[in-house]
Amino acid sequence: MSTPKAALITGGSRGIGAAIAERLADAGWDLTISARGEEALAAKAAELRALGVRVEAVPADMTDETAIAALTDAHVAAYGRCDALVVNAGMGTLGAVADFPVRRFDKLYQVNVRAPFLLMQGLLPTLRATAGEDGAAKVIALSSITGVYPEPTMTAYGATKAALISMCETFNLEESVNGVAATAICPGFVDTDMSEWTKGDGAIPAGEMITGADVAAIAFAVTELGRYAVLPQAVLSRPGTNLHRA
Numbered sequence: 124m125s126t127p128k129a130a131l132i133t134g135g136s137r138g139i140g141a142a143i144a145e146r147l148a149d150a151g152w153d154l155t156i157s158a159r160g161e162e163a164l165a166a167k168a169a170e171l172r173a174l175g176v177r178v179e180a181v182p183a184d185m186t187d188e189t190a191i192a193a194l195t196d197a198h199v200a201a202y203g204r205c206d207a208l209v210v211n212a213g214m215g216t217l218g219a220v221a222d223f224p225v226r227r228f229d230k231l232y233q234v235n236v237r238a239p240f241l242l243m244q245g246l247l248p249t250l251r252a253t254a255g256e257d258g259a260a261k262v263i264a265l266s267s268i269t270g271v272y273p274e275p276t277m278t279a280y281g282a283t284k285a286a287l288i289s290m291c292e293t294f295n296l297e298e299s300v301n302g303v304a305a306t307a308i309c310p311g312f313v314d315t316d317m318s319e320w321t322k323g324d325g326a327i328p329a330g331e332m333i334t335g336a337d338v339a340a341i342a343f344a345v346t347e348l349g350r351y352a353v354l355p356q357a358v359l360s361r362p363g364t365n366l367h368r369a
């Protein structure tokens with residue numbers, strides 16, 4: 124029997140990260156999942172193990188460089204390979220440029236951009252080794268449609284997501300020749316805790332949002348791509364006339 128594939132997924136305790144974890148576990152992948160909240164993380168890990176795969180649950184705050192290094196070390200120690208790094212943990216804060224607090228801006232960058240960079244850098248030797256001479260390893264980054272098309276009050280958030288797209292594109296220029304390719308998935312509103320604020324006033328009913336399973340289907344398809352197929356960006360819109368809106 125061949126060694127199962129292995130993925131590290133940040134923000135794997137709920138929402139999109141959990142949906143991607145479930146999709147990969149269904150396909151027999153071993154996983155490392157991470158988030159800050161230890162209880163929810165342990166509960167999700169137990170659910171995933173029930174699908175018959177190995178799961179390491181490693182709590183880490185994406186603002187903490189030491190914790191990020193420990194997370195990559197724990198993944199490599201457990202599995203010795205990384206077929207997919209899913210940089211999904213993220214935060215969102217709305218606000219106009221006029222009065223957006225700069226401390227908030229810095230935190231958004233730490234979690235949404237700096238942490239993915241550190242993870243890509245830290246896992247690169249393992250991603251390259253996993254791809255080897257003729258295989259493939261993937262980086263899947265959860266960007267957002269607001270990183271592609273501007274949206275009022277999303278100046279800071281959208282800028283972090285545009286940065287993530289840029290990072291994936293440049294990463295591909297440097298690393299796709301080594302069999303490691305990055306894809307930025309850029310969805311509109313997905314029905315998770317993060318989009319809760321826009322459901323309440325009926326602006327966008329949860330039932331009309333993209334689902335975590337939709338995003339997971341794209342992520343899984345990316346892991347199925349071979350060494351010579353690079354998908355830099357996948358935009359996932361909601362239906363209707365506002366295709367360029369979250």
Ligand SMILES: NC(=O)c1ccc[n+]([C@@H]2O[C@H](COP(=O)([O-])OP(=O)(O)OC[C@H]3O[C@@H](n4cnc5c(N)ncnc54)[C@H](OP(=O)(O)O)[C@@H]3O)[C@@H](O)[C@H]2O)c1
Nearest residue numbers: 134136138139158159160184185212213312313315316317
């Ligand atoms: N939902 C949407 O409409 C939407 C649309 C486009 C893109 N996205 C992007 O998709 C990704 C996932 O979003 P989601 O909707 O699934 O969000 P979510 O339901 O709020 O889940 C976020 C996940 O990230 C973890 N997390 C948050 N802050 C963290 C931190 N500082 N350190 C470590 N882990 C952290 C959370 O666990 P803890 O809180 O326990 O740490 C949780 O597991 C994000 O990057 C988001 O920007 C979301």
